[in-house]
Amino acid sequence: MKRTTNQLSILGILAILFTIIFSCAEKSEAQKSAISTKNLNRPNIILFVADDHGLDAIGAYGNPVIKTPNLDKLAAEGARFTNAYCTSASCAASRSVILTGKYGHATGSYGHVHDYHHFSTYDTVKSLPKILEKSGYETARIGKYHLAPESVYHFQKVLEANPRSTYEMAEKCQGVLTSEKPFFLYFCTDDPHRANSTDPSRWDAPNSFGNRPEGYPGVETVTYDPKDVLVPDFLPDSKESREEIAQYYQSISRIDQGFGKLMQLLKDSGKADNTIVIYISDNGMAFPGAKTTLYEPGMKLPCIVKDPFVKKKGYVVDAMITWADLTPTIIDMAKIDPKPYKLHGKSFKNVLNEDNPKDWNEVYASHTFHEITMYYPMRVVRSGNYKLIRNIEWRAEYPFASDLWAASTWQEVYRNDKEYFGKRKVKNYLFRPEFELYDLLKDPDELKNLAYNPDYKQKLDELIVKMKTFQKETRDPWLITWDHDSSLQGTGVNL
Structure with missing residues (x-):
């Protein structure tokens, strides 16, 4: 049978289309295979973030009273950082840094997100979960979120559980732990954040820190005698302070049990040998003198990293790191090129x-708001043993977070008009100079301000230069507070 020219042309076109379709199908299968092979070589990552857990309350960091066996085990199997810092000692602002690798002053994340505070990250920012999702990871979060907008901090899975029960939270994560894809689990507790007042009718009643008489399912209630707790030097050694620290310890022991449950479920999943686990806190303990301040108790925090691909176990790392380093580190661990994201x-x-990492001896911090009524911008540079704090709003009284003001630990001092709060005079806590310069080696409690000592003028000037450079490089709007430097301002005109 003879075929017409048109028929031959149609057959030719069909043959070409079939070849293209077949080729695309082969290519698609090859791409899937390549992604699958790539995923097999990529670790799972768990980022566990406690809420207001200071360096003071973990056995692995030297506290002999508190019971944290599971966190201590993590430290024994991994690395314990001794110079790890948040960059803003406030929950929401700190979490924005953790998940973007950028300082809050550069992303619009100036303070709290919830209620009337309403701070929000610029919608152009690329966050860690979205970067990981784009690269083939399954992303999931559970517990405290405290970020906005969701479009920036999007997770593929949002798991629900009581954020005061890390044990229940761990159980809800089983589906993520058995994922066929590499996973990133963002696990955030409400503990040991302060809760509502234990007894609103009594100013001297200790806060519960989420503890309750009936306890939590699956959790053994671990209580502490106030006389046995360790009172940090920056706090008053009072009945009220000890009672609140005992509640704080109890809340942390609940975290520890939930963390242990999560690690057991990870082991049962068969993926422990391919999962990196990082334990941190967003800021220091929720007591005046720590949280919301950029003194050491507010920003120097626990950081324990267990990387199964690192042979060393149970070792200490003294490199100075900040939470701005977490996103670039996790991206690196996930074998993703960080360059396109221009991280800080x-x-x-x-x-x-x-063993002795070099060039890790300098960190910066940037705090602007906690609650919207707490405007007190501070910038910090620590270089070696020296730390410079600039209190930009230094003429104002230092503001209190609402829950810290109500704390019986503070009220006992305030109502009795005491001169000292811990080792620091109350008037010096409330009214601060523009510059605070400390030698942390000689003065770890940050009590002897060297900023106005002529013998340290050269060091002060050196750190001021570093601070200004940091602000310029990270496009900090508060650069303008140095001699009205408006170099980062736009024209105010939309072109």
Whole structure:
């Protein structure tokens, strides 16, 4: 049978289309295979973030009273950082840094998100969960979120559980732990954040820190005698302070049990040998003198990293890192190129393999708001043993977070008109100079301000230069507070 020219042309076109379709199908299968192979070589990552857990209350960091066996085990199997810092000692602002690798002053994340505070990250910012999702990770979160907008901080899975029960939270994560894809689990507790007042009718009643008489399912209630707790030097050693610290300890022991449950479920999933686990807190303990301040108790925090691909176990890392370094580190661990994202932090992945890491002796911090009524911008540079704090709003009285003001630990001092709060005079806590310069080696409690000592003028000037450079490089709007420097301002005109 003879075929017409038109028929031959149609057959030719069909043959070409079939070849293209077949080729695309082959290519698609090859791409899927390549992604699958790539995923097999990528670790799972768990980022566990406690809420207001200071360096003072973990056995692995030297507290002999508190019971944290599961966190201590993590430290024994991994690396314990001793110079890890948040960059803003406030929940929401700190979490924005954790998940973007950028300082809050550069992303619009100036303070709290919830209620009337309403701070929100710019919608152009690329967050860690979205970067990981784009690269083939399954992303999931559970517990405290405290970020906005959701379009920036999007997770593929949102798991629901009581954020005061890490045990229940852990159980709800089983589906993520058995994912066929590499996963990133963002696990955030409400503990040991302060809760509503234990007894609103009594100013001297200790806060419950989420503890309750009936306890929590699956959790053994661990209580502490106030006389046995360790009172940090920056707090008054009072009945009220000890009672609140005992509640704080109890809340942390609940975290520890939930963390242990999560680690057991991870082991049962068969993925423990391919999962990196990071434990941190967003800021220091929820007591005046720590949380919301950029003194050491507010910003120097626990950071424990267990990387199964690192042979060393139970070792201490003294490299200075900040939470701005977490996103670049996790991206690095996930084998993703961080360059396109222009992050402020840098990866400390290689530090885990080095005995004496170099060039990790300088960190910066930036705090602007806690609650919207707490405007008190501070910028910090720590270089070696020296730390400079600039209190930009230094003429104002230092503001209190509402829950810290109500704390019986503070009220006992305030109502009795006491001169000292811990080692620091109350008037010096409330009214601060523009500059505070400390030698942390000689003065770890940050009591002797060297900023106005002529012998330290050269060091002060050196750190001021570093601070200004940091603000310029990270496009900090508060650069204008140095001699009305408006170099970062736009024209105010939309072109």
